Amino acid sequence: MDIDLPIALILGQDGIINGAIYALLALAILLVFTVTRVLMIPQGEFVAFGALTMAALQAGQPARLVWLLAALAVAEAIADLIVLRTRRQGAQVTFSALLVKLAYPFVLAALLYNLPTATLPMPVQAMFTLAIIVPMGPQIYRLFFQPIASAPSLILLIAAIAVDVSLVGVSLFVFGPESASTAPFSEASFEFGSVNVSSQALWVVGSALALIVALWLFFSHTLHGKALRAAAVNRTGATLMGISPVFAGKASFLLATLLGALSGILIAPITPISFDSGFVISLKGFVGAIIGGLISYPLAAAGALAVGLIEAFAAFWASSYKEVIVFTLIIPFLLWRSLTRHTLEEEE
Amino acid sequence: MNASEEKLLEVRNLHVAYGKVEALQGVSLAIAKGRMGQIVTVIGPNGAGKTTLLSAIMGLLPSRGEIFFAGELEPVPEVGRMVRRGMNLVPEKRELFAEMSVEDNLILGAFQRYRQGYRDHDRSLREVFALFPRLLERRRQRAGTLSGGERQMVAIGRALMAQPTLLMLDEPSLGLAPLVVREIFRIIVELRKRGVSILLVEQNARAALQVADYAYVIETGGIVMEGQAENLRNDPRVIEAYLGLGQHQEKLA
Amino acid sequence: MFPKYLATFAATLTFTIGAANAQVRIGVIASSTGPVASIGIPQKNSAALLPIRVGDLTVEYVVLDDGSDPTAAVTAAKKLINEHHVDAIIGPSGSPQAMGLVQFVAEAGTPMIAPVGSAGVVLPMNAQKKWVFKTTQNDSASVEVLLAHMAKTGIRKIGVMISNDAFGENRYKEIVAQAKGFGLSIVANEKYQRGDTSVMGQVMKLIAAKPEAIFIACPGSPAILPQATLRDKGYKGRIYQSDGAALEAFLKQGGKKVEGTILQGSMMLVLSEIPASNPSRKVMSDYVAAYEKRFGKAETFGSQLYDAGLLVANAIPVAVRKAKPGTAEFRAALRDALEATKDFVATQGRYSMTPENHSGMDKKGANELITVQEGKWRLVR
Numbered sequence: 011m012d013i014d015l016p017i018a019l020i021l022g023q024d025g026i027i028n029g030a031i032y033a034l035l036a037l038a039i040l041l042v043f044t045v046t047r048v049l050m051i052p053q054g055e056f057v058a059f060g061a062l063t064m065a066a067l068q069a070g071q072p073a074r075l076v077w078l079l080a081a082l083a084v085a086e087a088i089a090d091l092i093v094l095r096t097r098r099q100g101a102q103v104t105f106s107a108l109l110v111k112l113a114y115p116f117v118l119a120a121l122l123y124n125l126p127t128a129t130l131p132m133p134v135q136a137m138f139t140l141a142i143i144v145p146m147g148p149q150i151y152r153l154f155f156q157p158i159a160s161a162p163s164l165i166l167l168i169a170a171i172a173v174d175v176s177l178v179g180v181s182l183f184v185f186g187p188e189s190a191s192t193a194p195f196s197e198a199s200f201e202f203g204s205v206n207v208s209s210q211a212l213w214v215v216g217s218a219l220a221l222i223v224a225l226w227l228f229f230s231h232t233l234h235g236k237a238l239r240a241a242a243v244n245r246t247g248a249t250l251m252g253i254s255p256v257f258a259g260k261a262s263f264l265l266a267t268l269l270g271a272l273s274g275i276l277i278a279p280i281t282p283i284s285f286d287s288g289f290v291i292s293l294k295g296f297v298g299a300i301i302g303g304l305i306s307y308p309l310a311a312a313g314a315l316a317v318g319l320i321e322a323f324a325a326f327w328a329s330s331y332k333e334v335i336v337f338t339l340i341i342p343f344l345l346w347r348s349l350t351r352h353t354l355e356e357e358e
Numbered sequence: 359m360n361a362s363e364e365k366l367l368e369v370r371n372l373h374v375a376y377g378k379v380e381a382l383q384g385v386s387l388a389i390a391k392g393r394m395g396q397i398v399t400v401i402g403p404n405g406a407g408k409t410t411l412l413s414a415i416m417g418l419l420p421s422r423g424e425i426f427f428a429g430e431l432e433p434v435p436e437v438g439r440m441v442r443r444g445m446n447l448v449p450e451k452r453e454l455f456a457e458m459s460v461e462d463n464l465i466l467g468a469f470q471r472y473r474q475g476y477r478d479h480d481r482s483l484r485e486v487f488a489l490f491p492r493l494l495e496r497r498r499q500r501a502g503t504l505s506g507g508e509r510q511m512v513a514i515g516r517a518l519m520a521q522p523t524l525l526m527l528d529e530p531s532l533g534l535a536p537l538v539v540r541e542i543f544r545i546i547v548e549l550r551k552r553g554v555s556i557l558l559v560e561q562n563a564r565a566a567l568q569v570a571d572y573a574y575v576i577e578t579g580g581i582v583m584e585g586q587a588e589n590l591r592n593d594p595r596v597i598e599a600y601l602g603l604g605q606h607q608e609k610l611a
Numbered sequence: 612m613f614p615k616y617l618a619t620f621a622a623t624l625t626f627t628i629g630a631a632n633a634q635v636r637i638g639v640i641a642s643s644t645g646p647v648a649s650i651g652i653p654q655k656n657s658a659a660l661l662p663i664r665v666g667d668l669t670v671e672y673v674v675l676d677d678g679s680d681p682t683a684a685v686t687a688a689k690k691l692i693n694e695h696h697v698d699a700i701i702g703p704s705g706s707p708q709a710m711g712l713v714q715f716v717a718e719a720g721t722p723m724i725a726p727v728g729s730a731g732v733v734l735p736m737n738a739q740k741k742w743v744f745k746t747t748q749n750d751s752a753s754v755e756v757l758l759a760h761m762a763k764t765g766i767r768k769i770g771v772m773i774s775n776d777a778f779g780e781n782r783y784k785e786i787v788a789q790a791k792g793f794g795l796s797i798v799a800n801e802k803y804q805r806g807d808t809s810v811m812g813q814v815m816k817l818i819a820a821k822p823e824a825i826f827i828a829c830p831g832s833p834a835i836l837p838q839a840t841l842r843d844k845g846y847k848g849r850i851y852q853s854d855g856a857a858l859e860a861f862l863k864q865g866g867k868k869v870e871g872t873i874l875q876g877s878m879m880l881v882l883s884e885i886p887a888s889n890p891s892r893k894v895m896s897d898y899v900a901a902y903e904k905r906f907g908k909a910e911t912f913g914s915q916l917y918d919a920g921l922l923v924a925n926a927i928p929v930a931v932r933k934a935k936p937g938t939a940e941f942r943a944a945l946r947d948a949l950e951a952t953k954d955f956v957a958t959q960g961r962y963s964m965t966p967e968n969h970s971g972m973d974k975k976g977a978n979e980l981i982t983v984q985e986g987k988w989r990l991v992r
Contacts, residue, residue: 017815017819020815020844021811021812021815024809024811024812027809028808028809031808179644182648187648187649187652187831188649188858188860188864189833189835189860189864190864191864233465233466233468233469233472236458236462236465236466237466237469239455240455240458243456243457243458244453244454244455246449246451246453247453247454249418249437250416250418250441250446250447251441251466251469251470251516251520252437252438252442252469252470252473252520253466253469254437254438280808280809281808281809281836282832282833282835282836284832284833285648286645286646286806287806287808289806290804290806290807291806291808321809322809322811322812323812324812325803325809325811325813326811326812326813326815326816327812329801329802329812329813329816330802332803332804332812333775333804
């Protein structure tokens, strides 16, 4: 089948929208990996959480995901209490901070169950969605990865897989098996020449760009951003500066869940998402991150964008083989990387 | 030795074990407080436990024993807290952030102070550049592209950004040319004048004993000798074991 | 990939319904987790509505989850047969799982009644498949009805979009086999993954081929995405969906985009339009009322499993005259009784089994030709 310009433009637009999301996920995966050596397999679940929570709020249903947040908060409080009791020093967690962290999900739940969430303005719904999901990042790090922070990479990978599987199970339990989509941010659409561009598409790409710029500014111009970079570059050096690996781990997981949840909110109007959609989406983010050699942010973003575009065009040319084509992309990059890397990381 | 309130740092009976191996056995040392800084040096052969000692004091390694810093007992030393309280360590391997610029490396030294609420990092940066003019020229350069001596300067400068009262240096002369070593030791003396105390671990015993006020000799995990630096310099056992055969060693400081 | 581990773990969790020391024990395998959970969950729930007393015998149901995974389904079946000594198995939820079990239930001499669409589980009839029965219309029949409608309304060129799994492949095989007979030619055919977030490429290719109608075959709500994309891109032709799309979620999610779709669906969806003279109507509405009281909105897949249970319950009194429950003879007798079922009215229609036909339903079958009008299911007139 011959491809003509209008079709190519439509496919290109589709590829860029998906690629923008994959890029955000690739960046999140890269960040978590460089700081903690954890391969963020659960990244996609936060995308699903974001989309499904928005859908639940818009349907006026109580956002039951908040109970996962509460359960994690309780578990974290117990873990912190144990640490407080067994280490006599001035602890890193004060008792009052512990109480605030414990009360937060319950206060949030009270709000969610009593407010008419379906009629709230969309930005407020999005804020609530983030308020539920983003704190889970540091909690998950604290509970499942901090205790094994210096374990070999394989153990970290297995833990990540276990967390992912559990989150999928929770997702099914909380959201049910059906897919959901949300209302678009606005109904407007624009004509650029012969191509119809929906405003949601502009939102996705625009937000992705804005987020990437914001991340870049954060890492290059703020002290906390530099501290995170430092923790990724040299953990010992960072520790000596008082940049604790725990802080770095929690911060990177927080950014990962933020990016994941935002991605979910952005694509939910375009794509129906269900409890098990997350994994495949994050896998494509992984391909992007691997193209970036698991080191370079610009390459990872570019790689993810390429994945989106290749996916769109492969779906046109050979839809039966689309998945094969997309995932086989990793192979040349893995080969190239392993041949040109002269400074090998100690663990990998 | 009197009450700990008069000491900047006091370590009593420190034990550090790696599994079954005791790296440090009952080490005690002290650094006095004063208007001017004190330079205390710990010399000894390779593997004696010098790096272990500094790491344990800083809180990088678990230990048994008592560590008093600035009058307070630290039951379980923790790096962040030590940095906040005025202690800093320049490790043997420097541990710079190689991909980041010199300026970023230095700025990160002020991270804990920033978190505590201090906003004087610009002034600290100016002071460090005044001490190390060569770093000012190279402030935007990636730290990994500097020479050995310059990297050492970044490491020390970064530690100074935290405005420490006690600076611990692990083998600062390691791998550096004699001219550079002389420069480093000149800086160490300069720091003492500014009120910063230095705990100096060195293999180059000659240079260390020339700048230090007090010295400890550590061998296989225990202190075997201590005293005023000038006494140890003239002690025949020390001369034989550590001050070597080179009569052509330059006088430093 | 990863859900497989979850599936194997889930298969070890059991629920039981009915008295613990019941006399007859029936195993139920449903995919309540995994990709086809939207099918398995209503089925698992329906097991709780099955009769726990037949005559003066008590019946117990042991429910296991196979996580939509054929390997886990085998593990579940072995557990039911070897540990729980079930007299019959109802389920599983999907054709791939069912195909994998045929050999095991035959070896164990345990009858299996599967609410799955693939005729392959009972045809061609052989020594193993004589232990298997199914309560749904054959794939071939469901495709036939839709193709017949296309032909009747003057359509000649069709495009096909299928999900890249067993369901889609089975439907596609049927479409290809039958299309020529109805004078239809397939001008484009595309595949997509159930989890895809976009099917733009496939849709553009389909539109470019200018078919007069498009047939989408995918189980569950992922069937909506290609349709929504087609409508977004201005495709004005008629769209047909398989019975895999006959879900509540299809209406809710699809909204305006699925208006006018033609598909095969169970009479459950258009119950009010079914004449009272149809005996299944009462059985179905009773089932729906019971289901909705406990579980919320009823789905057709649940009624398919319910029918399987009713068939077994119907066969028990016959079998118990020949042998005691819990014995191999009883299971064989149960199988014989199932095979001898004649004119049994259940939710989906009348079931009559013969030694050659273990589907029990003729071509007319249970499914109605329905369409979406103003956001509701309606019979096609």
